[in-house]
Amino acid sequence: MCRWLEFLSPPCEKCCRSAGSKSRCREETRIDLAKLVTEKVISSPGKGGNAETAQEFLIVMLIRRDNVIKDSSSIHVLTYIKCHASTSAFLIMMELFISLKKIHCLPAPALLNGKFSFGICETRVSSSCLYECSTGYMITDSVLHCTVPPKTHEGVWFGDMPICEVQTCDRPPLYGILKVSDDTLCANSPDVPVNETCSFSCTEGYALNGDEVIQCGLDGSWLQPIPECEGELIKCKKYLPEPKNGGKNGCPFQEEQFGTTCTLFCDVGFKPVNESDPLQRTCAANEQNKGYWEGGGTITCTDVTCEPLSDPVNGKIISCTNDGSSTNVNHIQHYNTICKSSCNPGYTPQYSITRRCMEDESWNGIDQLCQDETDPEVTCPSDQILYADYNQLEATFLADKWEPVQATDAGDTLTAELFKVDSNLLSGSNLSEGEHSVEYRAEDNAGNWGSCSFDLDIKVTRCPPLFVPPNGELTMESGSGSCTGGAIYGSECLVSCKPGYKLSVETEDESVSLVCNRSSSTTTVGVWTDTLPSCNRIECDIPSVSSGSVSGCPISALYGDPCYFRCNDGFKTSEGLKSITRVCQDNRKFDGQDFQCDVQVRCPPLSSPNNGSVTPEMCTHPDGVLFDTLCSFSCDNGYLQNGVYQKTCLDTEIWNDIREVTCTDNEAPVFSPPCPTNQYSNADKGYTYASIHEISDLEPEVSDNSGEFTLTLKSMIPIENKFPETPTRLTYNAIDSEGNLAVCDVIVHVTVFRCPRLQAPFHGSVVNCSVSPVYGSQCSFSCNEGYDLVGSETRTCELSGNYGPASWTGTEPLCQG
Template sequence: MDVFSPGKSVNYSCDPGYSLVGKSSLHCTDNASWSTPHPRCEVSSVLQCPSPPSIEGGSHNSQEVEVFIPGMVVNYSCDPGFSLLGEASIYCTESGNWSLPPPQCAGGCGAPPRLSFAELTEEHRNQTAFPVGKTVRYACRPGYSRHPTVPPALTCLSNHTWSEARAFCKRKQCRYPEAPKNGRVVVLTDLLFGSIVNYTCEEGHRLVGQSLRRCELFGADVAWSGDLPICQKVVCPAPQIQNGKISVIKHRYRYKDTVNFTCHEGFTLRGHSMAQCSANRRWHPPVPVCEQVVMCLPPPGIANGEHSSPSSDMFGVGALVHYRCKPGFVLIGNESVRCMPDGAWSRPLPRCEAGCVRPGVGNREAIGLESLYRPGDIITIECNAVNVPRGPHKSQCQPGGTWDPPLPACSRVKRCSKPPAIPHGWHSGLAKAVFAPGTSVSYSCEPGFALTGMASIHCTESGAWSHPPPVCQAVKCPLPPNITNGKLESNISDTFPYGASVSYSCNAGYSLAGNAFINCTALGTWSQPPPRCEEIRCVFPEVQGVKKATSGNTYRFGTNITLECDDGYMLEGISQIQCQEDFSWDPPVPACKLTSRKSGSVGLGVAAAAVLLLLGAGIIWKIISKQKQGFYHTYENYNYKTALDQITEKKCSCLA
């Protein structure tokens, strides 16, 4: 396998003579890198065995193996015409020696073959060498009986092999199994020793006991294992429904029994009104529930209006009541109210106010959409095909039902019909049927579409529109930008419509800075700059009490560093650390601690310390640092995604 998905794991093993240090398996992480730390193979410190001894007339199966470690097994076999005497295998012991003695190859036959249906008689059971012409006898194993026409014996032939082992023992047979009441038995193969039968029940019954039985030994004979299962009728528990009742009450309900459910007054049924006892001892459909019914009082009245509800005292949840106004009044607000789950009517209630009657212009052939207008409504006067307004074109409905300014008169003129609709867009003249010369309409597109053509057209004196309608075309974004040391995660296509989203991820050893996702906007551009992939580098910290020859070094993600202390210093912590994805070292950076010096140096150190204490702690540290040239040895191992046998080391040192 060349590519591994996140969660997949691989196992490592070492060649003979080497032992594994670390975890034996690694797994692929979500950031497309292998888990750490990586294991390694080191030369085993245990004793090794010499090459296995050779035998005359035979050989072993490890001729190509060079290293033999404790526990390894070598198998011997004899050349044609020879038979093996003794154990065919020897193994390497913990002391570095082979288990003895090795086998021998001699003329004649070795141990007779093991048979699945028979075993050697007692007199030949432990013998390993037989002369040519020797005959051995077998006895049938338990569960088998003698075949009357085939002798149970093998003979050592002149070619040092045993004669063919014929089936002189046959399997015993169990009696035909009994079928349970309301069920049946299925014979899968036959009734011989070791065979299996299966039990099933008729519809409406369930099996109690083991569904499989095997033909097994029973004393000196064979019989079916276990007890005969039984088939019981399916029984469902008595259904319970609060605030309701069931049609048939029983102590026990059997398969396919049905019951009907009803609720008490003031409650309504949620679910199915009928259920049936199914084969899995459950009711199907599930038992319903009775929920309390919520009702609303009669809806309130409004001034100068009335509602259309019937003469009812109560209304159920969801019931709608419509309002209408008296002649000369117009309805303000929603024309209907609904009974809510809390037993109240939806708010606010509508109201009726005095309105303006649709005006007639000139010869009363003006076009209007409403028969009554609300106070504050503004209308544009539009005449029929042979008239055009003179004076003001707009008028507003005033409280009391009058128009201001006064309505104009009309004269003959040509007008335009409704402008054409466009897919995925609309125009500003949807509320009008005809348009006077000079009237303009503007087109707009739905989100994700861009306007191509004239966004605004006007009605000309000839009664035609000035330009063809524009077109709304789907917005598309260009290919998303690439990022250095990273890649796009989403499926890349040739087009990216409005709303499309792509995501980025970084290569191993880099960390994502910024938002991983960008979206195609309604303007045909990507929503934000793409993220960046910044290299993961760990800073090696200054260690208290130790100075490094080169300070401020940084190391790449996955780098392993092995630390050592010079003579006279002791390492506190784990010697090998690795740069992590979060820019930290794991395990933490150890320290090199000064240990006790040799006797001559101790005497000088004590004397020097007594004098230096008078000069201050800073001078003491400087002298000790000059007397002891302790330093770190660091081994950097840039081994992420590198095989064990390809690990390289880079050595540097840091002075204390």
């Protein structure tokens, strides 16, 4: 009989037995749970027990007794409660069990590289989900439980989320002679993933026992056994002898282990016969796993030799010795042989005098150089003289007069070169008068040089001074120097007389040329080509004058004397002259043209004034009016006479009164329409002024009874015809041919169209915007940082058609943040 029956009272025994009559009762844990629920929760409602406490208790117990307390356990608990608790308590517990039975968790989360163990997962409260991983992965935390947190009615999954990680194998332990390949994961990681392989090998000289490649299995273990290295170390048993005149290092034994390196070498002064052979031998294994010396046997050593040295230029090899014994200097020399060289007389040795044959079959030191240090000896010519050329103060430097200049050097003959003349003037240059120093220099192949110098005197030929003849002049036409102080060879002097005098010799010109010449090319004394002439006074004959006379000079006039030539009253020359003063010239004639009074004096014809007349008729004759004629003027009726009434022709071919006679009226010009007048213009676009290109368009209409008048603008026109906004007054004067004046004012009015002044937007600014914007003006707007401009960025002041008023284009800008 069940142990829990001892807790049932007789009234309840029936129902309790009916619940477990057909089978043995569940484990005593269920009885203990039912008794505990009744004692702690239901049977003590007055001691703090309530439905909420009961719910929490049941949930905890149901969850923590996972797989022990099932639905049947709940039934037994409720049965026990019904037998031992009040009806209200039983109803509370029933309601709690029913509500818990209805609560579910959300579907359990899927597992990456895994799945549910049984294909599905229950979601009701107290259920559990069991996970498992796919092949090649291992799981961590495989279970989640559906539970209801205290004071809630929602199911949640409790427990750490399972994780599927890649299954790995542990890398096999490696020891001295067992190695893994560098190109596999085994070489770099202690964990090897599933299906990856490791390749093994043994240190050379050992054999691998087992598979060379093993693979990691799905369960984290190696599918093949780990291989091992077996066998004894290979040895080279053939003795490697030391070379003659050489030795070896690293292999002293009769038998050497595998991998031993033996270094072969030749003694100092010797070298391997075959220098391409390696000097190291290594104990290696052949295909039969037998040891042998890789690289061959020992080497053969032969003597180190050097090629014989060549004699230095201007010197020779004088001796060669080896270990105290002399050798032939022309033969091949052995290692450590020392050879000496020397230079010929007059040469100094440079660099290595003694040289030794080295181990690398080369000679140490630097090739001997025998350097010449003797300066050449240069012989210059004696001092030389050169004469200046024709009409020159300089002489051309011609070195071929004394070249070549020779020099001697160690028995050789050299040609010296011109080095400098005074301040480095070279051959072909001109040298001025006086003494100059000429230097020549010779240089040998070694760079040694010698020099010599001599004096070169440049001389100039000059003629004796000339004296200026009385009343004459002496000028230098060409050349240098002076005619009175000594002119140079080739200079030309001109002798001429002052005005009023003539040369004593007959010449085509009025001067005589004297040229400075020389008798030979090696003299400094020149001679003139002719003698110096003298100067004599000039006389002029006085000519006769028709209808005139000559006065103021003697019968025989001398050079420079003036004579007064004059015509009688009423006569003149054909050139229109009445009198003239003529001077006796150096050509023995008076200056100017011949003076003859063969033309009668006439005054110019008079013109009748407009609206008037002049009498007699001869006063208007086109050939002129004769001397002393009287002419009278008069005006027509209705005109006022201005000027004189009579004019007389004078001897000077002018009228006695030069005033013009006119007949004028007194009526001034008339403007139409009457003045003042007004002109209207619109200002230019973008400006406060109007440009009127044709000012003549502003002129008023005018007329005069005479038909002749002049209209003049007396006011200042604005600069560049740009009229301002304020009215501009232009004053015009109309003057007729008689001087009658009429005045008219034209007033120019300029209309300037303006737009209202724009303001900057809030959180922004306006630029390039004037205080009083006119038609055509533009204003630009911008916003502060952090604000965007909405509306027109630029607005222009425009007209509606060609007339006002003016207004702004675009829309008002705003700055929005």
